[in-house]
Amino acid sequence: MSPQKIQVKDSLLVIDWSDGKKSEIKLSNLRKNCPCALCAAEEEEQGAKYIPLYSGDQLKITEIKIVGHYAVSINWKDGHNTGIYEFDHLRELGGSK
Numbered sequence: 001m002s003p004q005k006i007q008v009k010d011s012l013l014v015i016d017w018s019d020g021k022k023s024e025i026k027l028s029n030l031r032k033n034c035p036c037a038l039c040a041a042e043e044e045e046q047g048a049k050y051i052p053l054y055s056g057d058q059l060k061i062t063e064i065k066i067v068g069h070y071a072v073s074i075n076w077k078d079g080h081n082t083g084i085y086e087f088d089h090l091r092e093l094g095g096s097k
């Protein structure tokens, strides 16, 4: 299972998967679930009730790259580019696991 097509449509990341499923993930949700160490540490620090507010460049994607056979790397316009999203994680976020 791998992405066949990845598009940004308004505030959504839309992924067509090789098995015919489709994931639609809100960019704010994608950013909130950024799996990089930096974001994980921030979430830990703020606790479970933390609701991050993102705006402007933090919710714009400038580049998407496939990493190996298992993940997607996303560059955000504010310069944040350390998040590597595994395919399984994206499916989970898109509710089509």
Ligand SMILES: [Zn+2]
Pocket: 034, 035, 036, 037, 038, 039, 040, 080, 082, 083
């Ligand atoms: Zn991050």
